[in-house]
Amino acid sequence: MNKSDTAPRSLGTRRSVASRSRLRTMMYWMRRWHLYSGLFLFPWVMLYGVSALLLNHPEAFPDQLRSRLDAGDVAGTGLDRLPSAAEVAAHLVSSLNDAPSRDEQAKHVYRLVAPESAAYSRDFIAARSRGEGEEHSVVLDLATGTGTVSTRTLSKDGRPPFPAVAPKSASSLAERVKKGLPLALGQKGLSSGESRITFGPELTFLVAVDGKTWRAIYNVQTGSLTGHPPALGGGLGTREFLTRLHLAHGYQSHDWVRIVWALFVDLMFATMVFWGISGLLMWWQMKSTRSIGGVILSLGVTVAFLLSLGMHQVLSTTR
Known part of the structure; x- marks a missing residue:
């Protein structure tokens, strides 16, 4: 065999070795990112896990x-x-x-x-x-x-002196939304009739009545107004705090703490997707586990697909 026959084979071997080397390097760094991102976001994983448990089991760990x-x-x-x-x-x-x-x-x-x-x-x-x-x-x-x-x-002072429903005012937030939203949509060229608030925040403020200070809570959607003594109603219990953290999302707030929290929610989303994809890649590198892993993966995908179809039917009937 002359040199002209061995040259292409040697070139192909070198390329194959270089390709395997790049793959090993990529998998090395993927394993490191998989590990370190998991360590960094471990508190958020635990928070989402525990708070999801509390949301799914309202009777657990009551405040x-x-x-x-x-x-x-x-x-x-x-x-x-x-x-x-x-x-x-x-x-x-x-x-x-x-x-x-x-x-x-x-x-x-x-x-x-x-x-x-x-x-x-x-x-x-x-x-x-x-x-x-x-x-x-x-x-x-x-x-x-x-x-x-x-x-x-409740406080030993008895019931707070608040009506069950706050008196309506033409300048109230609910009334302004009800009257102003159809006009604003009309100016945009959209047809609109009666409007109402379907979800609204609670307004919390302090009010003095008969020499006592109460913490008032106004529900913008329902118009209900309740009062609590600041000492009893001013803090969140552990359970309520965790569940409200789990539900906190979005960048609509002007509070920088909420914005940073929303950023970490996005980071959790991206990292969990990365964990899933990188985990699949690392599993595929271990040839001894491909067969049984493939069966388990197929079973998981099938169960998730069937459950998704069932939940889609259930949620479609109650939309």
């Missing part, structure tokens, strides 16, 4: 005294037979038919279609009730009327 409303407690109270989604829908349709019309000739006849498809967007309803020296937050199961009760002690 307040918790109790149950069992079937015996709700028997004969009306809560033991809450109307189903189909019953509420039928009542609403009946109300539409019974409502007076300005033009009798143009009166519409409404008919409920496929009542079995009526569904609540959630399986529970939250309510609040106050007694002497106590306030109860209740989560009721719509199917059974039973639920959980969180009780906290």
Whole structure:
């Protein structure tokens, strides 16, 4: 064999060695990034894990005294037979038919279609009730009327002197949004009728009444106004703090702390995607685990796909 025959083979060998060397270098740095990014964001991983547990299990690690409303407690109270989604829908349709019309000739006849498809967007309803020296937050199961009760002690001063619903004002935030939004959309060339706030922040402020200072909380969406003594209502419990951290997101705030927190939320997203992709690449490098790993990966993808289809159907019916 002459030199002209061996030259291309030697060149191909050198290229193959160089390619494997670059791959080893890339995998080395990927493993390092995988490790160090995990160490750096370990507190956020734990935070998201624990707070997700608290969101998924409202009864776990309560900040307040918790109790149950069992079937015996709700028997004969009306809560033991809450109307189903189909019953509420039928009542609403009946109300539409019974409502007076300005033009009798143009009166519409409404008919409920496929009542079995009526569904609540959630399986529970939250309510609040106050007694002497106590306030109860209740989560009721719509199917059974039973639920959980969180009780906290109010100030010994008694109930705060606030109305349940704040008096409306033409200059209030809700009224200005209600009246101004259709005008603003109209100026943009968009057709708009009645407007309302579907989600709004709570406004917290201090107010003095009869020589005492209260911490007032105004719900912009519902117009409800509640009051708490600053010593009892001014701080967040551990559970509420963690769950609110989990739900905090977005860059709309003008507070730099919230903006930095939103930045770390994005960083968590990017890093978790990187962990997934880099983990797959590192698994593929270990030939001895390819077969069993491929079976497990395929099983995971299949289960996730089927569950996603099921959840899509459930959420589509309650949209």
